[in-house]
Amino acid sequence: MQFDEVKPEHFSMISRDPLPHTLIDRTISQLGGSDVKGAQFRKDALAAAGWKHDGLVSFMKYPDLAASAFNKIRAALAETEDPEALLAKLKS
Numbered sequence: 001m002q003f004d005e006v007k008p009e010h011f012s013m014i015s016r017d018p019l020p021h022t023l024i025d026r027t028i029s030q031l032g033g034s035d036v037k038g039a040q041f042r043k044d045a046l047a048a049a050g051w052k053h054d055g056l057v058s059f060m061k062y063p064d065l066a067a068s069a070f071n072k073i074r075a076a077l078a079e080t081e082d083p084e085a086l087l088a089k090l091k092s
Contacts, residue, residue: 001027001077006070008063021059021070028073031083041083048090049073 004020013019018026025042032041043055049069059066076089 001081003027003074003077006067006074008067011058011060011063011066020074021066024070024073024077027077028086031081031086041087044087045073045090048087049076 003024006019006021006024010019010021028045029038029042032038032045046069049072051066051069053062072090073086076086079089080086
């Protein structure tokens with residue numbers, strides 16, 4: 001799956017079209033399954049990619065770190081859409 005590069009300034013932009021991090025966020029939630037499973041997978045994927053904050057901290061507060069984490073997920077999604085393989089790639 002291909003996504004555009006996530007840039008730190010994306011987290012403070014307003015756009016009619018979904019920004020890359022929004023599309024990646026949706027994708028990882030969907031890969032994890034429905035409801036609680038998807039939310040937990042999203043949290044695990046972001047943590048494995050380097051996001052060190054909980055769900056209450058906005059990506060806009062640490063845009064460089066958020067962009068880095070989403071770009072790691074983006075690169076992993078380009079290679080696999082299997083949830084377990086994705087987490088393994090992010091952890092390595």
